[in-house]
Structures are given as C-alpha cells and as structure tokens.
Amino acid sequence: MVFCRSxxxxxxxDRENAPVFKTDETxxxxxIGNIFAxxxxxxxxxxxxxxLSRAASRHTAQQLRDACTEMESRADGGKLRPCLxxxxxxxxxxxxxxxxxxxxxxxxxxxxxxxxKFPRGVRHHLVPIYTKDADLGKYEHLxxxxxxxxxxxxxxxxxxxxxxxxxxxxxxxxxxxxxMPCGTHYSVEPQALTDFRHLCASRTRAWQRQPLxxxxxxxxxxxxxxxxxxxxxxxxxTFATAAPDV
Numbered sequence: 001m002v003f004c005r006s007x008x009x010x011x012x013x014d015r016e017n018a019p020v021f022k023t024d025e026t027x028x029x030x031x032i033g034n035i036f037a038x039x040x041x042x043x044x045x046x047x048x049x050x051x052l053s054r055a056a057s058r059h060t061a062q063q064l065r066d067a068c069t070e071m072e073s074r075a076d077g078g079k080l081r082p083c084l085x086x087x088x089x090x091x092x093x094x095x096x097x098x099x100x101x102x103x104x105x106x107x108x109x110x111x112x113x114x115x116x117k118f119p120r121g122v123r124h125h126l127v128p129i130y131t132k133d134a135d136l137g138k139y140e141h142l143x144x145x146x147x148x149x150x151x152x153x154x155x156x157x158x159x160x161x162x163x164x165x166x167x168x169x170x171x172x173x174x175x176x177x178x179x180m181p182c183g184t185h186y187s188v189e190p191q192a193l194t195d196f197r198h199l200c201a202s203r204t205r206a207w208q209r210q211p212l213x214x215x216x217x218x219x220x221x222x223x224x225x226x227x228x229x230x231x232x233x234x235x236x237x238t239f240a241t242a243a244p245d246v
Contacts, residue, residue: 105158
C-alpha cells in the first residue's frame with residue numbers, strides 16, 4: 001500500500017499489481033483481514049469523551065455504549081467487513097487462551113452514499129481507498145497492494161480500533177473478476193503502515209483538542225446518525241454485505 005498525501009497529484013506512479021496469495025492463517029501488521037464490526041463502534045469514543053450535560057443525552061450515550069459493549073462480546077457482532085491490521089496480535093500467557101486482538105482500521109463503502117452529508121465527526125476520520133475506476137489524485141488516499149479491485153467507493157476509517165475480543169477471522173480475499181480472475185489477498189507495506197498509524201493518531205488528537213462545545217455538537221450528531229445500508233454479498237463490484245450497520 002502507498003499512502004499519498006499530495007494535495008495536487010497522486011504520487012504512487014507505476015506499481016506492481018499482480019495478485020497476492022496468503023498461505024499462512026496467522027495475521028501480522030499490514031495484513032487486510034475480515035472482521036465482524038460496526039462503524040458505530042469506532043466512533044463511540046467521540047460520544048464517550050463529549051461530556052454531555054443533559055440527562056437525556058447522557059442516557060442515550062449510555063445506551064449506545066451498552067450496545068457497543070454487547071456487540072463486541074459476540075463473535076459475530078456487527079457486520080463482516082475488511083479491516084487493516086495495524087499491529088501484531090498480543091500474545092497471551094500460557095494459560096490465557098487465544099491472542100488478544102491487534103488494533104485495526106475498518107473499511108466501509110457506506111452503500112455508495114454521499115459522505116458530504118455525514119456528520120462532521122464521521123467525515124473527520126475517512127480516507128478513500130484508491131480503486132481502478134477512481135480518480136483520487138487531489139485527495140489524500142491509500143493504495144493497496146495490489147490496487148483495490150472493488151468499483152464502489154471504498155473508505156478506511158483512520159482510527160485505531162481495538163476490539164475487546166480477537167475477531168479478525170481470515171485474510172480478506174476479493175472475488176474473481178475480469179481484472180483479478182483468481183481473486184487476491186491484500187496487504188500494506190511497512191512505511192505506508194507507519195504513515196497511516198501516524199495519521200490515525202493525529203486525526204484522533206485533532207478531534208480531542210477541539211473546544212468542548214464542538215465535541216458536544218459532533219457527539220449529538222453522531223447519536224442521531226445511522227450508517228447507510230451496504231450492498232449485499234462480497235464481490236468484485238462492491239466488497240460489501242447487506243446487514244444493516246448499527
């Protein structure tokens with residue numbers, strides 16, 4: 001993956017675009033896997049940190065927190081979506097069972113909705129993924145290795161999300177298509193991963209350093225927002241599932 005930060009042109013140039021196949025079922029930083037998760041879980045931090053003053057708002061915020069906690073407790077909580085593994089799994093002690101989850105960044109298509117109408121706090125963390133049919137040269141964006149095969153607009157949420165359970169299930173693999181007839185796995189290069197993790201941290205800090213009134217405004221908008229329903233089934237056209245994202 002190449003991380004392009006130029007405001008005026010894409011800096012990726014000509015790149016190797018052959019399919020890649022993972023033979024090992026373990027995950028390391030830079031792999032793209034599948035995970036059951038909701039984008040709402042990622043943005044919960046904004047609601048938690050907004051210091052809402054009205055009792056009704058605090059009650060709604062607690063309900064949303066409880067829903068996220070319940071969703072994280074289930075292996076299939078949320079919807080199946082790609083994620084970028086940002087760090088290696090934390091190895092537990094000899095008697096503590098499976099490894100703890102690494103931090104991840106979630107992918108989302110948002111059902112091809114116009115993100116300009118999303119709450120400001122949501123848009124703050126969105127970074128587009130370069131696809132073959134996209135022209136993202138004037139925007140900060142990410143290139144996967146090989147280039148992402150989906151044709152729908154795809155975003156990665158620049159926030160380090162750490163699930164309470166290890167829920168990264170398998171390496172994400174695209175379906176067969178005219179351009180990738182055998183499908184492909186995806187990964188990112190070490191330097192691009194470092195740059196992206198820096199972006200995650202800087203965008204989170206930027207939101208946290210806002211005046212409290214702005215935080216409250218973002219949190220209230222987020223509590224009313226329902227992510228658009230994404231299109232059914234993983235395939236080379238959409239890379240999305242139809243389960244509602246709550």
